[in-house]
Amino acid sequence: MLIDTQVTRKATNCIKWNVRHDLNDDELLPMWIADMDIATAPCIRLALEKALGEKVLGYFEASSAFFKAICDWEEKRHQVSLQAKQILLSPSVTTALSLAIRHLTKPMDKILVFSPFYPPYKTIIEANHRQLVDLPLVIKDGQYTIDFDQLAQFFSDSAMTAMIMCNPHNPGGRVWSADELLKVQQLAAKHHVLIFADEIHNDISYPDLPTSSMLNDQVDHVFQQQTLVFKSATKAFNLAGAKVSFIFVKNEHYREILQNAIEQEQSNEINTLGLVATRAAYEQGLPWLNAVTAYLEDNRDAALDYLGKYLPKIKPMKTESTYLLWLDFCSYHLTDRQLADGLTKKAHLFLNAGSDYGHASEGFMRLNFAVDRKVLSDALRRLSKFDQLYR
Numbered sequence: 001m002l003i004d005t006q007v008t009r010k011a012t013n014c015i016k017w018n019v020r021h022d023l024n025d026d027e028l029l030p031m032w033i034a035d036m037d038i039a040t041a042p043c044i045r046l047a048l049e050k051a052l053g054e055k056v057l058g059y060f061e062a063s064s065a066f067f068k069a070i071c072d073w074e075e076k077r078h079q080v081s082l083q084a085k086q087i088l089l090s091p092s093v094t095t096a097l098s099l100a101i102r103h104l105t106k107p108m109d110k111i112l113v114f115s116p117f118y119p120p121y122k123t124i125i126e127a128n129h130r131q132l133v134d135l136p137l138v139i140k141d142g143q144y145t146i147d148f149d150q151l152a153q154f155f156s157d158s159a160m161t162a163m164i165m166c167n168p169h170n171p172g173g174r175v176w177s178a179d180e181l182l183k184v185q186q187l188a189a190k191h192h193v194l195i196f197a198d199e200i201h202n203d204i205s206y207p208d209l210p211t212s213s214m215l216n217d218q219v220d221h222v223f224q225q226q227t228l229v230f231k232s233a234t235k236a237f238n239l240a241g242a243k244v245s246f247i248f249v250k251n252e253h254y255r256e257i258l259q260n261a262i263e264q265e266q267s268n269e270i271n272t273l274g275l276v277a278t279r280a281a282y283e284q285g286l287p288w289l290n291a292v293t294a295y296l297e298d299n300r301d302a303a304l305d306y307l308g309k310y311l312p313k314i315k316p317m318k319t320e321s322t323y324l325l326w327l328d329f330c331s332y333h334l335t336d337r338q339l340a341d342g343l344t345k346k347a348h349l350f351l352n353a354g355s356d357y358g359h360a361s362e363g364f365m366r367l368n369f370a371v372d373r374k375v376l377s378d379a380l381r382r383l384s385k386f387d388q389l390y391r
């Protein structure tokens with residue numbers, strides 16, 4: 001089989017499994033932070049072995065073949081036409097977002113995020129002395145939707161100069177439609193709000209609902225000028241440790257500012273092995289990604305099926321992209337502490353706590369299902385145990 005789900009990460013000092021040590025619980029099953037317990041693609045590991053065969057890990061430049069691999073991938077998969085010069089490099093998406101906030105907005109500016117939001121957004125906005133403004137998403141028919149009237153009102157505040165748009169959405173797994181994205185871009189352009197589109201998850205797309213990039217060639221030139229895309233190969237290809245990410249910047253003025261900032265911070269040299277891994281992923285990794293996505297889709301469906309049949313008090317949001325399942329535990333009427341303690345200490349299952357994703361998410365938990373099917377079954381049994389104790 002092309003994909004290998006039989007990985008043992010316990011002794012690898014990875015953050016996901018270290019939680020067992022931190023909480024002193026060898027029975028704990030970690031199903032939280034967003035990387036996969038699935039071996040990285042063989043073509044990537046081979047490329048890394050070949051690079052190590054060169055015996056020297058010296059200074060290394062991103063080659064024209066590296067940029068071509070990104071451009072070809074984006075064009076074929078997302079209909080995003082890019083030139084190499086429109087791609088800036090950074091060690092990670094959060095580092096790049098932080099850089100953009102620092103250099104494209106001013107201190108005390110307001111930056112909008114939809115909640116629930118990926119927790120580091122709050123850190124990077126506030127640590128850079130900007131104000132986070134949180135617009136809660138609205139649940140309709142079991143999925144998150146955007147309140148466009150509220151969005152227009154929030155954007156009309158002249159202190160609001162940027163937004164981070166998580167596309168597709170983490171933690172809800174929502175694939176925003178091209179229409180929804182366009183409406184956001186129209187409103188943002190009208191009110192001169194910059195869009196920082198975090199598209200790190202957009203390569204994981206299930207066949208029934210492809211993701212749309214905010215820089216898709218169909219998008220009006222004016223809106224493309226107001227949109228910067230932040231992404232990497234790391235989520236789809238399980239390379240979080242590779243530490244290579246990109247910013248796609250079509251607007252020459254913003255690009256120049258960011259290029260100068262990168263120079264100023266001397267962050268223009270990127271991890272050698274990360275460059276090798278990223279290029280291999282985009283040049284050769286598609287068959288592996290297709291196989292992984294099919295596996296993840298089956299896992300998602302198995303989890304939804306089990307929850308629907310046996311645990312109706314836990315209400316999942318149907319993940320349309322990503323390998324993250326957003327679970328609503330509100331019908332147990334527990335405090336966040338009771339919920340986290342119940343899952344961690346009684347069911348020995350470690351999930352991400354919803355309260356980290358903004359106030360509106362108390363009573364929610366996020367489960368990462370990028371694991372072997374047997375491990376997922378074990379996690380679901382642990383949820384049943386929790387249900388028996390608290391129902």
Ligand SMILES: Cc1ncc(COP(=O)(O)O)c(C=O)c1O
Nearest residue numbers: 034092093094095118170198200
């Ligand atoms: C939406 C989103 N953005 C950014 C990141 C982090 O990316 P990086 O490790 O490149 O900072 C994650 C990681 O889970 C994520 O889910």
